[in-house]
Amino acid sequence: MNISSLLSMISGLALAGGSAYVAKDYMDGQHAARITAGPELVEVVVASQDIAFGAAITAQSLTTIAWPAEARPGGTFTAYDTLLPETGKPPRRARRAIAQGELIRASRISKFGEKVTIVQTLRPDHRAMAIKVSAETAVGGFVTPGDRVDILLTQGRGNDLKTVTILQNSRVVGVDQDANEESETPGVARTVTVEVTPEQGQRLALAQRAGTLSLTLRTLDAPAEEVPLESIGLGDVLRNLPPADAAVPVRKTVLIRRGTEVTETEIR
Template sequence: MNISSLLSMISGLALAGGSAYVAKDYIEGQAVTGSPEGPALVEVVVASQDIAFGTALTAQSLTTISWPAEARPAGTFTSFDTLLPDTGKPPRRARRAIAQGELIRVSKVSNFGEKVTIVQTLKPDHRAMAIKVSAETAVGGFVTPGDSVDVLLTQGRGAGLKTVTILQNVRVIGVDQDANQETDQPGVARTVTVEVTPDEGQRLALAQRAGTLSLTLRNQEAAAEEVPLESISLNDVLRNVQVQQPEPAAEPARRTVLIRRGTEVSETEIR
């Protein structure tokens, strides 16, 4: 290979390398210039672990995550300063169960030192009322806070015994002294506290004095509307269905003749 050919090859390689470098810078510049800026982010406070109803908020139970500032939900917190108390001061508490990773919002936590009770979980214009129950009347102890039940009244004696459903789709807010809706362990209770309207509370109070109350557990995914139900009596349960017994078939008439042989008389059937 002569010197001129070698110089030509080196010049070509240098030109190609320079072109590639310029093209790379141009493409990267276009990408940076043309890419839109990301949304502005803000730090919001979330639960770092499950927080049960009534539990005090602590630094260990809270953390922060980045959230688009424009999409930040109302009532959220951006720092621990407004959530955690000063040294020696009473804490804020969870007004309802808060799951891990859930946003901490004003409606879910109490004020500093505020008492947290099941009253704060009631719907507007509703009341909390306790019912005396046993293992037999409370679905064997499988009723837990957060469940929905129907309330049945049984009264009377003997053949006059009857049962009627007086309330449907009633929310259970407490079992004995437990109002934690995360509870899933059954247990035999003596009282169950339910959420009722004032009118339902009056009916429930009368029903407790009139007879025995029983609870039936509803499917959480079932329709919530009430279905009219009539009362049922013991006679309805024990009603005997009369079954007509077929009459026996009549025997066909027999044809016979009498045969006399001297003093002896015999009867013979004619077939």
């Protein structure tokens, strides 16, 4: 092999090695760029402050944050123009209380100019029904919208007095004129509005005319299913109490002193 052929072979190997190195460096750079760039982001609209139930959606109550495009939930918004009204037009309103930083969803806001009432908070085939209450029958005024309660009916007089639980796990949708579930201030109400089915509404209407209704607050983790409860009468309560004339006998004793010794003897 002559010297020119050897030089040509060495040049070819060097060129091939350099090309491979450049290609590898380029591919490594592209991979690093993809890792640095991360997922594609999109701007989504969120609440910049707490928005109460029924409050108007305004520019001051909105802001945007970056959100992964592939993980964007349905019913969210990427611009203000579909949320804010034209000049002089009625606004959209919150159908539910919206917390600061929460995504604005179509299901939680009204259409432009749509009236917002507790109707929007009801489940399908349910009704809202108000019952009269007082501080004594409404847990001292600690019932607020969003709470779950049992409803008890007390009727009769004297020994015929009875109490029965007529509804369990009913959702409170309003207290007087307040339907805001974010309300935390208790107060003495005159009416409490609960969510009922048509059949439950009939039972509740009859119960209001038959006697006194009382509410009992349920815990947040109480089971949703109803537990069958029998009515209880005054006799059932008194049966577990000692008779009024079953007085505890008085123990009578005398002290007998003999010098420095004192003894106690019971008199029978």
